[in-house]
Amino acid sequence: MNRKSFLSSLITTGAVLSAGDSWSATPPPALSLPALQYQKPGNIPPYLKPGDTIGITSPAGYISLMEIRGSVQLMESWGFKVQIGRSVGKKDFTYGGTDAERAADLQQMLDNPEIKAVMCARGGYGLVRIIDLISFKSFVKQPKWVIGFSDVTVLHAHIHQNFGIATLHSKMCNSFPDDWTTAEPVQISTILSIRQALTGEDFKYTLAAAGANRSGRGQGQLIGGNLSIIESVAGTGSDIQTKGKILFVEDTGEYLYTIDRMFWSLKRRGKLSQLAGLVIGGFKLKPDDPGEEFGKTIEEIVMEKVSGYDYPVCFGFPVGHQRNNMAMKCGAAHILEVNAGGAALRSL
Template identity: 70%
Template sequence: MNRKYFISSLVTSAIVFPSLKSRADFPVEEEISKIKIPPYLKPGDTIAITSPAGSISLSGIQPAVQLMESWGYKITIGSTIGKKDFTYGGTDKERLDDLQQQLDNPAIQAIMCARGGYGIVRIIDQLDFTEFIKHPKWLIGFSDVTVLHCHINQNFGIATLHAKMCNSFPDDWTKAEPIQISTILSIRQALAGEDFKYTAPTTQSNRLGKAEGVLVGGNLSIIASNSGTKSDLDTAGKILFLEDTGEYLYNIDRMFWNLKRTGKLAHLAGLIIGGFSAKPDDPGEIFGKTTEEIVMEKVKEYDYPVCFNFPSGHQRANFALKCGTQHLLEVGKEGSILRSL
């Protein structure tokens, strides 16, 4: 197991941090008071599973069902599980109706998206969040689910859970790697309301500092494509988390220019860069910059802390993060720490 990524108190005593970045320009207390945290789960509560993006079979979710039942939760399976409409988990209407039913059902305490892929943007503007606002519940997932995180965090101020989904649970828990076990158990810990502290190794590209703010973000491609929509994030005074996979470096550069040009990088409290696995450049089309260089070029004029190689994203080291809630980020000479507040 790579202990650098485990939820622990590693490197805490050894790190020396600059003073806390001032956030006098942002109404922090007012912002925190508006945060709505869904009730944390207790044994006997119900988690619903739906597939609002890509398709997945009933057998494909069974490892997740069995493990979450062993945690003491009841599991209800949505009508989209097992359905397939080309790449989607059912038609737009089927996926919309399934997710809507789970958002409206007061007997459900959390909704786990079965997998990512593509498709939530096709239904997001047709969803009715009236009952969800009255009775908030945890919405779990990452990748394409970033559409829901951004929309819910921005419009309703309700916390959501950026975390692994059913297709990331190992078929055989007894043979799972320690990092898989740790990251999946972090879902249980987050749903139970336990505080967390995640660590990341130091890198030469990190910019040292300490910042407090509401954590928002997720998949870079989704956040960039949300620009100008009802799901567009206001990042001022917040800690922004970003991750992505399977993109060419030139496209990563283009998306970071989008964030810069739309002002999303200008007034951050801090920036966290999670897993980024870029496609190799095409022959004769060498881009010439690394992901770290792309990022630092866009934020060089700002002074907030920047953390690279954070253990979250499209990778096995993908710990659960509570989007829309207050966090403390500390980027020091020996590594970085993110803790919930």
């Protein structure tokens, strides 16, 4: 029995879920601002159609076959085929196999012309150990969607900076619930946003006003991901260039002072000076140690660093290590609008 047959024996076919609306609130009123110069979008991989194959690989942390069954079940119900990589189920301490095994599996997924999208099974740690082992020669000739977040920010940054090909920042296999009948609406909408993005549906995310927001309108390629990972690739061949772009960031498990330090690094390296917009997603923080209180909020940390600039800034965006982690097309052109009524981000 092959790996796919084995997995299929573990799951039953579920009901096909209909596409839901994007995560939204009341859209903000239109801004009366002059039109911005259009920025050429990145190279958009072909959107998926029924019968296309999505490959699942685990280039970072370990994950078992059982843990991906919910994602396979749902993606097959969407009409896609699924190919499970050899790194799924492999274990080398915390990793999904050795560096060589994970690199080989990711390479095969990128090179195989029958695979139209590559979903990373989970994050964790490990992509930075193998990124320089990967050849993107075939991938550049036949681009395909690369999907994931957290540690997968290494791939988003590297692909965007070196090849200008759009990728998909979104939940991964380990975020798909096993039982959709008990899934919360926000879980369903975030997972369905992956299908919307992969099939080329237009989307617009809107959210209510936040007190620290800064009004404005910006247009440019959307880039970003996990703040710690963005900082970890600074000065390398994967370091992102931010001029004229909309940057989004999120993080988890960090102290406030660490977040402050990373934003100072962004500022000192010129990454914040010429943005088209800044989107702040979810930040799950470690509590300050008693007697070592930092004294600033996330909002205060950010606005201190961008006080000399005039682009729009919004807080509380539904992206990050949280249930409301919506799919974001990195490298694709977007418009960010922020005003007293709220904020909106839409793809072009």
